[in-house]
Every structure is written in C-alpha cells, then in structure tokens.
Amino acid sequence: MPRPVAPDGPESVNADAWQAYATHHLRRGTALAEAERIDWGFPGAGPDDAFLGELAGRRVLDLGCGPARHAARLVRAHGATVDAVDLAPGQIERARDRYGSLPGLRLLRADAVEHLRTARPYDVIYSVNAVPFIDPRRLFPALATALAPGGTLCFSVLHTNSAGDGPTSELLARPETLRFAGGGETTVRMWVPTTERWQDLLAEHGLRLEDVVPVTSPDPADPAAYRVLRARRPLRVSSRPRSGRPPAAHAAIGVGAILYGPRGLLLGRHRRGTWELPGGTVEPGESLQETVVRELREETGLRADPSKVRLLGTLLDRVEGVVRMTVGAVVTDWEGEPADRPGESVGDWRWYSLDRLPPSLFVCSAQSLAVWRPDLPIDHAPAHFTPFARHDDGQVRGDDG
Numbered sequence: 058m059p060r061p062v063a064p065d066g067p068e069s070v071n072a073d074a075w076q077a078y079a080t081h082h083l084r085r086g087t088a089l090a091e092a093e094r095i096d097w098g099f100p101g102a103g104p105d106d107a108f109l110g111e112l113a114g115r116r117v118l119d120l121g122c123g124p125a126r127h128a129a130r131l132v133r134a135h136g137a138t139v140d141a142v143d144l145a146p147g148q149i150e151r152a153r154d155r156y157g158s159l160p161g162l163r164l165l166r167a168d169a170v171e172h173l174r175t176a177r178p179y180d181v182i183y184s185v186n187a188v189p190f191i192d193p194r195r196l197f198p199a200l201a202t203a204l205a206p207g208g209t210l211c212f213s214v215l216h217t218n219s220a221g222d223g224p225t226s227e228l229l230a231r232p233e234t235l236r237f238a239g240g241g242e243t244t245v246r247m248w249v250p251t252t253e254r255w256q257d258l259l260a261e262h263g264l265r266l267e268d269v270v271p272v273t274s275p276d277p278a279d280p281a282a283y284r285v286l287r288a289r290r291p292l293r294v295s296s297r298p299r300s301g302r303p304p305a306a307h308a309a310i311g312v313g314a315i316l317y318g319p320r321g322l323l324l325g326r327h328r329r330g331t332w333e334l335p336g337g338t339v340e341p342g343e344s345l346q347e348t349v350v351r352e353l354r355e356e357t358g359l360r361a362d363p364s365k366v367r368l369l370g371t372l373l374d375r376v377e378g379v380v381r382m383t384v385g386a387v388v389t390d391w392e393g394e395p396a397d398r399p400g401e402s403v404g405d406w407r408w409y410s411l412d413r414l415p416p417s418l419f420v421c422s423a424q425s426l427a428v429w430r431p432d433l434p435i436d437h438a439p440a441h442f443t444p445f446a447r448h449d450d451g452q453v454r455g456d457d458g
Contacts, residue, residue: 072145075143075144076146078145078147078243079146081237082151082238083150095130097213098281103283106130108211110209112135113137116178117138117139118140119140120182125155129155139162140179141165181211183210186283188214192248193258201290206292208289210288213283215249227250230248231246231247263291265289267288268287269284270285295436296438297420310382311339315387322410323409325405332422333421337355346363349386359391367388367389371445372424372428418437428442
C-alpha cells in the first residue's frame with residue numbers, strides 16, 4: 058500500500074497551513090496580477106517558460122497550483138491543456154473564482170500523489186515550490202509513472218531560507234515560516250535536501266536530471282535562494298539488479314508471476330528499491346506452478362490454483378559468474394486483493410497500466426515481461442530464453458519433451 062499521510066505528520070501540518078493561507082487571502086480579497094512568466098521563487102527570476110519545453114497541444118500538470126496564475130498563462134500563451142491540482146480547498150476556490158471558465162484549464166482539488174497515481178500520463182509536469190511540502194518517498198514513485206515516456210518534469214525547491222539556513226543531506230522535514238500578506242504567519246514542514254540528494258532521488262526513480270538553475274533574491278541582503286530542476290523520463294523503462302551481489306546458490310532458480318487484468322499489471326516495490334513481479338525461489342519438492350501459487354499467496358495474499366498458471370519458459374543469464382534461471386509465468390485467474398504481508402521484502406503492491414510501468418524494474422521481472430510482451434519498451438540485461446511447448450493434450454513441457 059502507498060505510504061499513508063499521518064494525521065499529525067508533516068504533510069498534514071502543511072495541508073492545514075496552506076488552507077489557512079488561502080482563507081487569509083479570501084478574506085482579504087487579495088488581488089493578483091496576471092502572470093507574465095513563471096516565477097520560480099521571486100518575481101521575474103529564474104528560467105522562462107521555454108524551460109518547460111514544447112507546450113502547444115501538450116498535456117500539462119501544475120502540481121500545487123495555488124490560485125493557478127501560472128497554469129492559466131500556459132493555457133493562454135502556449136495553447137497547452139493544463140490540469141491544475143492543489144490540496145487546499147481555499148486555493149482551488151481562489152482559482153475557480155478567477156479562471157473557472159477558461160477553456161483548456163481543469164482545476165482539481167486533490168492529494169498530489171493520489172492524482173498522479175490515477176491520472177493519464179502527462180507530457181509535462183511542473184511545480185512551483187510545492188514539491189518540498191510532500192514527503193519525497195511518497196511523491197517520487199508517483200511522479201515517475203505519471204510522466205509519459207520522454208516527458209519533462211520541472212520543479213523548484215528551497216535551497217537557503219531567509220535566515221541563511223542551507224540544505225541538508227538528510228531526508229527530513231524541518232520547520233519553516235510561511236508569512237501572510239498584510240501580517241500573520243504559520244509554520245510549515247519542508248524537505249530541504251541538497252541538490253545532490255534531489256538528483257539521487259530522481260535517479261532512484263528512473264528520471265534523468267538535465268539542468269539545475271540557481272534562483273537568488275533580488276535583494277543582496279536576503280540570503281534566500283531556490284533551485285529549479287529539470288528532469289526527463291527516458292523513452293524506455295529501465296531495469297537493474299537489486300544489488301551487486303550474485304544470487305545465493307539456493308536462489309539461482311526462481312519464478313516471476315505476471316498478473317494482468319482490467320486494473321493493469323501487478324507490481325510491488327522491494328525494500329532495495331526495485332519494482333518487481335510477485336515471485337521467488339523454488340523450494341524442494343515443488344512444481345514450478347506450485348511455487349508461483351505459494352509465492353503469490355505469501356507476498357500478496359492472493360489465491361490461485363496451479364491449473365491457472367501458464368509457464369512461458371526459462372530465462373538464463375549470468376550474475377557475477379553465477380548462472381541464474383528465471384521461469385516467467387502468467388496467472389490467468391486469481392482471488393482476493395493484493396496487500397502487504399508481514400516479513401516480506403516486497404510490498405506497496407499496485408496495478409500499473411502497460412503505458413506507465415515504473416522505472417527500475419528488477420531485471421528478472423523485466424526479462425519476463427519482455428518475453429510476455431515483446432513490444433513493451435523495457436531495457437534489461439540480455440538473457441537466453443527457451444519457451445515451453447504446449448502439446449495437444451494441453452500439458453506444458455520443455456522443448457525436449
């Protein structure tokens with residue numbers, strides 16, 4: 058299951074703070090000028106709209122849109138179709154009061170991660186100073202799959218605050234002050250890691266950092282600074298081993314179970330960061346079909362019958378001198394709902410459409426998926442595949458019968 062938002066955690070504190078901020082401006086009737094460009098922290102500072110790439114006719118997401126001034130500009134000036142999302146009801150109210158009838162702009166009150174997980178992929182996703190208010194361990198897996206292959210992600214983050222406090226290598230939320238126009242303030246919690254840490258987060262989720270632009274205050278006495286990052290999702294889905302170590306001798310033969318239905322393909326996240334099919338190693342005395350059924354039950358809680366398991370064939374590759382064999386299998390029918398299981402190393406089970414598979418697939422899962430659907434754009438280490446033959450009696454046997 059996805060990482061939940063604790064009712065008293067940093068994200069909940071931020072949601073309350075931004076609603077208070079919106080309420081303050083609604084009561085004041087704060088008038089905002091139309092945006093002439095994207096302001097990445099300070100008015101007129103930072104890269105211009107061209108930093109986002111081609112926008113005409115593109116599907117664009119403004120994440121944490123506030124009153125949606127920037128989203129409205131991209132619709133009017135560039136002909137983009139923009140979804141503007143914010144969690145605070147007051148911010149969406151402000152946006153609807155002003156831009157509710159603008160064709161090409163859709164204003165949505167939603168949790169960022171839930172929206173990213175359910176929306177059709179976007180060509181461009183951008184966020185002006187909203188990313189640091191969301192736990193990156195919850196946000197980045199969703200960002201990675203919400204971008205269409207080849208899509209662009211641009212976002213600004215706090216680098217140094219007005220007190221001169223700089224970023225940290227730790228991935229922790231720290232208190233910062235949110236000031237209201239005309240007086241008043243509240244405390245928010247922000248993730249302010251170093252640029253190198255942001256780059257690591259992007260790379261961990263299969264996104265390639267292309268550019269980092271510093272944005273400093275126009276007031277020389279103000280040490281506040283931001284960074285604007287641009288990343289891209291590669292056209293092909295990446296894969297990698299869980300670690301650099303070879304598999305243990307007893308783990309050199311395993312199975313990967315492909316469950317695909319109306320909700321998509323089932324994948325889970327290993328504690329070492331790879332996304333993978335349900336599966337595991339064969340135990341003594343088991344048939345391969347029985348291994349699939351057992352591993353499926355142990356890892357996800359789903360129930361299946363061995364007769365509903367179709368074996369695809371064997372994949373052979375080498376890992377640090379050890380020959381590893383993986384048998385891909387398609388499960389044609391099952392019962393239950395996938396859920397995390399105590400003591401298992403894989404969890405956060407989700408259904409993915411085939412056009413938005415997550416990056417960093419476990420290489421064995423990537424190999425099995427590429428055999429199952431050769432048209433999927435998946436990169437993986439080479440493996441020798443031997444298909445199983447299906448005979449007239451309906452039984453599946455090896456090529457040598």
